[in-house]
Amino acid sequence: MKKFLVGVIGLALTLSLAACGNKDENSSGKNIRVGTKDFTENLIVGELYSLALEDAGYKVERVPNIAGSVIHTSLINDEIDLYPEYTGTGLLTILKMDLITDPQKVYDTVKEEYDKQFNVTWLDYSQANDGAGLVIRTDVSKELGITTITDLQKHASELRFASQGEVDQREDGIPVLEKVYGKLDWKSSKVYDNGLKYEILKNNEADVAPAYTTEGQLVNTDEFTLLEDDKQVWPPYNLAPVIRNEVLEENPEIAEAINKVSATLDTKTITALNAKVDVDKEEYEEVAKEYYKSIK
Structure with a gap:
């Protein structure tokens, strides 16, 4: 009888600890949902963000291949927490504002308007311009x-x-x-x-x-x-992560982790990464993993 009671108590204690462990994991605020659009470049960059966040201690849920027409809605409807966006898309497609050709002015405009209208933050933009x-x-x-x-x-x-x-x-x-x-x-x-x-x-x-x-x-x-757009007519489409303000406020370390990735990306680098997938037929996850190792 004594052995039976000890076993029951031990089992109860084990279950209790397991429950506490699950509760802590699920309520830690460390789960981040990273969305991506449905084309090569966005998938690669989203994977780079995901790898950086995992290195920073976050559990990442990848939500790939979201149509460009609905991904912004997915963000503001709390279906994802962040995704790679383009400054020109934010300016012209989402905000429906007049064309601007200066990269910094475009970024400053979308950053201010997204914060006011959508409670969304643009983190640092990269020099990669997919225009x-x-x-x-x-x-x-x-x-x-x-x-x-x-x-x-x-x-x-x-x-x-x-x-x-x-x-x-x-x-x-x-x-x-x-x-x-x-x-x-x-x-x-x-x-x-x-x-x-x-x-x-x-x-x-x-x-x-x-x-x-x-x-x-x-x-x-x-x-x-x-060809060179020598009169700079077309607007810039610089890559940058957009993230819900609530998520960033709860997890401020995200900005540093992802901004480090963005700082390494320019147009030549992104083009070469895209080529590995679209021309050499490598898997985007492997291309991202290899590049991430090179910048750590």
């Missing part, structure tokens, strides 16, 4: 001496444009370019699926296409040349 651009076949660039959009405008009538449709209409697309550089009177313009544009260029079916400035294929400079 709009135009890519030209390198052989055509060399033949016609085209390295800037000013050069391109002069030769537009000799060039075939591979459009994605949307870029022809968007406020921050071709229309804003033509206001500053003049009419782009293409030799021809056909709409292609965005995912095919580099194949279209490579196969000599077109000469110029819209691009984002950190696309992995741009590492292949023998075939593709990103």
